[in-house]
Amino acid sequence: MTPTHSPRLLDRAQCLEADQGDPLRELAARFALPSGVIYLDGNSLGALPRHVPERVERAVREQWGTGLIRSWNDAGWIDAPRRAGASIARLIGARADEVIVADSTSINLYKLLSAALALRPDRRVILTESGNFPTDLYIAQGLLEQIDRGHRLVRTGRDRILKALDDQVAVLMLTQVDYRTGERFDLAEITAAAHRVGALVIWDLAHSAGAFQVDLGLAQADFAVGCGYKYLNGGPGAPAFAFVARDHHDGLRQPLTGWLGHAAPFAFEPDYQPASGVGRLLCGTPPVLSLTALEAALEVFDDAEAFGGLAALEAKAACLTDLFIERFEACCGESGLRLITPRDASKRGNQISLAADDPAQGYALMQALIDAGVIGDFRAPDILRFGFAPLYLSRVDVWDAVETLARLIETRAWDDPRWQRRKAVT
Amino acid sequence: MTPTHSPRLLDRAQCLEADQGDPLRELAARFALPSGVIYLDGNSLGALPRHVPERVERAVREQWGTGLIRSWNDAGWIDAPRRAGASIARLIGARADEVIVADSTSINLYKLLSAALALRPDRRVILTESGNFPTDLYIAQGLLEQIDRGHRLVRTGRDRILKALDDQVAVLMLTQVDYRTGERFDLAEITAAAHRVGALVIWDLAHSAGAFQVDLGLAQADFAVGCGYKYLNGGPGAPAFAFVARDHHDGLRQPLTGWLGHAAPFAFEPDYQPASGVGRLLCGTPPVLSLTALEAALEVFDDAEAFGGLAALEAKAACLTDLFIERFEACCGESGLRLITPRDASKRGNQISLAADDPAQGYALMQALIDAGVIGDFRAPDILRFGFAPLYLSRVDVWDAVETLARLIETRAWDDPRWQRRKAVT
Numbered sequence: 001m002t003p004t005h006s007p008r009l010l011d012r013a014q015c016l017e018a019d020q021g022d023p024l025r026e027l028a029a030r031f032a033l034p035s036g037v038i039y040l041d042g043n044s045l046g047a048l049p050r051h052v053p054e055r056v057e058r059a060v061r062e063q064w065g066t067g068l069i070r071s072w073n074d075a076g077w078i079d080a081p082r083r084a085g086a087s088i089a090r091l092i093g094a095r096a097d098e099v100i101v102a103d104s105t106s107i108n109l110y111k112l113l114s115a116a117l118a119l120r121p122d123r124r125v126i127l128t129e130s131g132n133f134p135t136d137l138y139i140a141q142g143l144l145e146q147i148d149r150g151h152r153l154v155r156t157g158r159d160r161i162l163k164a165l166d167d168q169v170a171v172l173m174l175t176q177v178d179y180r181t182g183e184r185f186d187l188a189e190i191t192a193a194a195h196r197v198g199a200l201v202i203w204d205l206a207h208s209a210g211a212f213q214v215d216l217g218l219a220q221a222d223f224a225v226g227c228g229y230k231y232l233n234g235g236p237g238a239p240a241f242a243f244v245a246r247d248h249h250d251g252l253r254q255p256l257t258g259w260l261g262h263a264a265p266f267a268f269e270p271d272y273q274p275a276s277g278v279g280r281l282l283c284g285t286p287p288v289l290s291l292t293a294l295e296a297a298l299e300v301f302d303d304a305e306a307f308g309g310l311a312a313l314e315a316k317a318a319c320l321t322d323l324f325i326e327r328f329e330a331c332c333g334e335s336g337l338r339l340i341t342p343r344d345a346s347k348r349g350n351q352i353s354l355a356a357d358d359p360a361q362g363y364a365l366m367q368a369l370i371d372a373g374v375i376g377d378f379r380a381p382d383i384l385r386f387g388f389a390p391l392y393l394s395r396v397d398v399w400d401a402v403e404t405l406a407r408l409i410e411t412r413a414w415d416d417p418r419w420q421r422r423k424a425v426t
Numbered sequence: 427m428t429p430t431h432s433p434r435l436l437d438r439a440q441c442l443e444a445d446q447g448d449p450l451r452e453l454a455a456r457f458a459l460p461s462g463v464i465y466l467d468g469n470s471l472g473a474l475p476r477h478v479p480e481r482v483e484r485a486v487r488e489q490w491g492t493g494l495i496r497s498w499n500d501a502g503w504i505d506a507p508r509r510a511g512a513s514i515a516r517l518i519g520a521r522a523d524e525v526i527v528a529d530s531t532s533i534n535l536y537k538l539l540s541a542a543l544a545l546r547p548d549r550r551v552i553l554t555e556s557g558n559f560p561t562d563l564y565i566a567q568g569l570l571e572q573i574d575r576g577h578r579l580v581r582t583g584r585d586r587i588l589k590a591l592d593d594q595v596a597v598l599m600l601t602q603v604d605y606r607t608g609e610r611f612d613l614a615e616i617t618a619a620a621h622r623v624g625a626l627v628i629w630d631l632a633h634s635a636g637a638f639q640v641d642l643g644l645a646q647a648d649f650a651v652g653c654g655y656k657y658l659n660g661g662p663g664a665p666a667f668a669f670v671a672r673d674h675h676d677g678l679r680q681p682l683t684g685w686l687g688h689a690a691p692f693a694f695e696p697d698y699q700p701a702s703g704v705g706r707l708l709c710g711t712p713p714v715l716s717l718t719a720l721e722a723a724l725e726v727f728d729d730a731e732a733f734g735g736l737a738a739l740e741a742k743a744a745c746l747t748d749l750f751i752e753r754f755e756a757c758c759g760e761s762g763l764r765l766i767t768p769r770d771a772s773k774r775g776n777q778i779s780l781a782a783d784d785p786a787q788g789y790a791l792m793q794a795l796i797d798a799g800v801i802g803d804f805r806a807p808d809i810l811r812f813g814f815a816p817l818y819l820s821r822v823d824v825w826d827a828v829e830t831l832a833r834l835i836e837t838r839a840w841d842d843p844r845w846q847r848r849k850a851v852t
Contacts, residue, residue: 034492041495048491053483056715060482064661065474066460068801069467077662104710106684107533114572130696135685135710138698142683146540147573155696229711235490236503236714257568258532259561268806270556270581272564284530284561285655287716288662289482375494380694 009323015395023307024316024390030300031233031392038397038404040376043207043351043387046233046297055296059289080291081239081282087298088232088241091310092205092224093215099243100278101228101294102286103256105206106135108225108242109173111254111281113143115244116171116200116223117151118253123170127199130155133179136204140173158183162193169199176214177207177349180383182341184208184349188219195220206230209241210301211350211389212314216243223248231350231389234294242281249277258283300391316390318345320398324352324386327402335409336361337384354384361414365405368413374401435749441821449733450742450816456726457659457818464823464830466802469633469777469813472659472723481722485715506717507665507708513724514658514667517736518631518650519641525669526704527654527717529682531632532561534651534668535599537680537707539569541670542597542626542649543577544679549596553625556581559605562630566599584609588619595625602640603633603775606809608767610634610775614645621646632656635667636727637776637815638740642669649674657776657815660720668707675703684709726817742816744771746824750778750812753828761835762787763810780810787840791831794839800827 009015019025031047033039039047063071072078086096102108113126126140137155144151156164158178165172172194177184187203194201203224208214210231216224222245228238244252252274259265260282263273274280304313322345329339337354356362359382366378376386388398413419435441445451457473459465465473489497498504512522528534539552552566563581570577582590584604591598598620603610613629620627629650634640636657642650648671654664670678678700685691686708689699700706730739748771755765763780782788785808792804802812814824839845 032487032491034494037494039494045490045495045498047494048486053486053491056486057479057483060474060479060661060719061458064471065458065479068460068463068465068473069471069803070796070801071662072471103529103533104684106710107529107682110682133685134688134691134694134696137696138683138685138688141698142681145679146681148575235486236497237711237717239713240710253571255568255572256533256536257564258530259559259564262560262564265560266806268560270560270563272567284532284666285663287665287713289719290713290716291663293486293715370496375496377495380692 008326009395012396012399015399019394019396022316024312025394027300027304027307028392028394030303033392036373038374038401039392040374040386040388040401042233042389042392043230044377045229045236046231046389047392048235049233049297049300051299052235052293052296056289056293059292077288080288080295081286082279084291084295084298085241085278087295087301088209091214091301092209092243093217094243095217095246097277098246099241100281101239101241101291102282103240105204105225105227105240106139107256108240108281109136109139109202109204110143111256112202112223112225112242112244113140113171113173115252115254116202119200119248119251120170123168124151125168126151126153126171126173127161127164127169128153128155128173129158129161131158131178131180132173133175133204133206136173136175161190165193165197165199167197169194169197172199172201173204174201175204175206177351179207180353180379180385182348182351182353184347187214187221191219191221207349207351212317213310216245221245228294232294233297233300233391235290235297237290238294239286239291242278244278244281252280254281256283260285304391313390317350317388320388320390320393320395321345321348321350321352323395323398324388324402327399328354328405331402331406332409340383350388350390352386352388356382356384360420364414364416364419365408367419368408368416369405371419372404372408374404434752435821435825438822438825441825445820445822448742450738451820453726453730453733454818454820456729459818462799464800464827465818466800466812466814466827468815468818469656470803471655471662472657472815473818474661475659475723475726477725478661478719478722482715482719485718503714506714506721507712508705510717510721510724511667511704513721513727514635517640517727518635518669519643520669521643521672523703524672525667526707527665527667527720528708528712529666531630531651531653531666532565533682534666534707535562535565535628535630536569537682538628538649538651538668538670539566539597539599541678541680542628543573545626545674545677546596549594550577551594552577552579552597552599553587553590553595554579554581554599555584555587557584557604557606558599559601559630559632562599562601587616591619591623591625593623595620595623598625598627599630600627601630601632603777605633606779606805606811608774608777608779610773613640613647617645617647633775633777638743639736642671647671654720658720659723659726659817661716661723663716664720665712665717668704670704670707678706680707682709686711730817739816743776743814746814746816746819746821747771747774747776747778749821749824750814750828753825754780754831757828757832758835766809776814776816778812778814782808782810786846790840790842790845791834793845794834794842795831797845798830798834800830
């Protein structure tokens with residue numbers, strides 16, 4: 001089976017030429033990447049947009065240092081969660097008032113899972129995929145243990161989700177892109193199937209938002225959460241987002257009822273009254289410096305509009321990942337590595353994963369790659385994972401990355417004891 | 427009744443002289459405060475330590491921009507919650523492994539309240555003070571509504587807490603310093619009383635940590651939460667901290683079971699297994715830029731050790747607040763303002779609050795004060811609140827602040843329509 005999208009590039013010069021003809025290359029100039037590095041880990045931590053340091057510095061020196069407490073109003077800190085939410089809404093097919101930035105993905109998932117169960121009081125099943133990202137599973141476990149009302153977390157294989165949907169399912173909780181294999185669920189199809197049995201759906205868009213086109217509105221999605229620090233480039237541990245469809249706003253009840261989710265936080269009333277809409281998902285005071293970086297980073301996506309927006313970014317990512325597969329198969333024949341990501345670009349995220357026949361070799365190989373300036377990551381037990389952020393990667397980057405990979409395989413880099421001991425990176 | 431601690435300062439020159447003889451004045455040089463401002467709101471948002479911008483900039487440009495994903499290990503991001511927790515532990519009489527930095531005060535309270543109820547399964551009462559900070563009340567309400575097992579939140583007056591303690595109380599939840607009046611609970615006395623009836627205690631140290639001496643170990647305290655952005659100067663929305671006494675580590679179960687609180691986050695196991703000790707209070711990925719600012723800001727307290735540490739800071743705050751009371755009573759006779767903070771410095775936090783007979787006048791007066799460069803805050807319905815951070819305030823600041831207050835009262839600043847309409851500041 002051949003790659004699905006892209007014209008074949010036969011040598012490095014053709015890659016260079018194609019890059020030069022690519023209007024999206026202008027966006028790469030907005031990122032500060034170190035020289036000598038090919039960064040294939042933007043799905044773990046997005047690269048630094050060049051304008052962000054100055055914005056953070058201003059938040060520190062001017063807004064905090066000089067504005068002090070006045071900056072909550074004067075610099076607009078208090079509205080930042082809603083502003084950043086509205087920016088993200090545009091990237092995921094949501095309305096501005098359906099998304100808010102708050103806390104972490106895990107905590108937002110806890111809020112929405114609790115809220116969704118409350119909307120289906122007669123049902124007792126949270127359905128999910130066995131291989132969902134662990135924090136999603138852990139959060140569901142923690143919630144169910146706490147409420148202790150006979151709910152069950154049912155985990156099933158990826159291909160059995162549709163069959164497992166029935167009228168006992170209160171909530172279907174899925175991550176759209178599998179963090180290991182890169183497989184992508186059809187969000188609209190699965191949402192519709194869940195709705196047919198009366199179940200709600202919570203999508204984890206950690207590896208989707210900013211990576212490719214997502215249309216929550218078209219899919220009539222209920223709830224979603226996602227991450228600020230991967231393809232949105234919001235910086236390490238950037239606050240996360242939560243989406244709630246307008247239809248669910250009025251009935252929404254979530255348990256982390258902190259003061260900033262109150263209808264009138266500064267009235268200091270003794271009883272909780274929820275703010276309207278997604279505002280009630282706020283809890284405590286947001287980490288303003290981290291939020292400033294995220295809000296600034298999102299501006300890159302405004303610029304991307306002029307170049308075709310997420311449709312163009314998705315096509316570029318398909319081209320990059322196609323090229324990686326093609327080159328991997330051409331150059332890394334006897335590698336002990338197997339492609340585990342779908343070959344059809346519409347069925348994968350912006351990611352390629354290779355499983356290692358020998359996990360220890362695979363681990364060492366990734367350390368050697370990182371040392372050689374090709375930064376991907378290793379996911380236990382046996383996966384070399386590469387993310388392809390179309391905002392800042394080029395075809396030549398991909399070409400060179402696979403050349404390096406091939407060279408390290410050729411020289412059996414895993415035999416070098418330097419690569420066998422390093423601590424795993426997130 | 428006269429102030430309790432300090433020699434009387436009869437004029438501005440005596441204040442200047444006393445300031446010059448005060449070894450703590452060297453610490454003030456570590457803060458970047460704008461000229462023309464007397465900042466009496468460090469209890470809402472602490473001032474910016476001068477070395478923090480550079481540290482944040484390094485985290486952005488070098489650690490994020492150049493180090494990228496590698497910085498989780500190479501720059502030590504992954505251990506920052508424990509490192510910052512250990513720094514805070516020294517300020518509150520805790521052991522290094524009893525404190526961790528995570529999420530917000532509200533979310534940490536939710537975790538610990540849930541954990542504490544699980545440790546007292548046969549009891550059904552959370553006891554608190556009617557006037558506790560609203561987010562604490564809201565969080566308890568949200569938790570009890572969610573678990574729905576017949577618990578009650580019992581709220582009582584500040585002076586009736588000890589009487590309300592009985593063998594139905596699972597948890598006593600109190601904020602040590604009242605955010606409106608500045609009254610301070612005797613932490614050790616109340617903890618002992620709660621323990622006598624078998625109740626656990628959760629202390630909210632939002633206005634205590636970094637403000638005066640707190641000794642959780644001596645008091646044999648169970649749990650505490652607190653804020654990174656007030657007297658700890660961690661920056662707007664800095665992450666918060668949580669304390670769990672070692673005795674409770676093994677049995678601790680909290681519901682926000684995110685991956686970073688797992689015993690082996692990077693093993694990606696399908697089932698949650700808690701990390702040891704306070705590590706299990708971690709949930710999602712921490713906001714590294716905000717956490718960097720907090721961690722750096724805490725270094726100021728290391729320097730303060732050479733000048734007598736928190737004991738000296740507490741004495742200085744007593745001196746500043748005594749002086750404020752004395753000058754207020756000397757200069758602001760017919761003000762329509764009443765002192766509602768205890769005159770005994772050992773019974774208050776580093777705070778003075780004045781209640782306005784006419785709330786609208788009081789509100790306008792605070793806006794006029796802020797405009798005149800004396801920054802306090804207004805707390806609904808009728809309180810002018812002033813915080814006295816001993817790290818960066820001087821006696822002359824206090825003298826001048828009250829002079830300004832007196833002038834604005836004298837000229838009936840509240841009649842100026844400019845001050846009657848501005849939005850309330852946090």
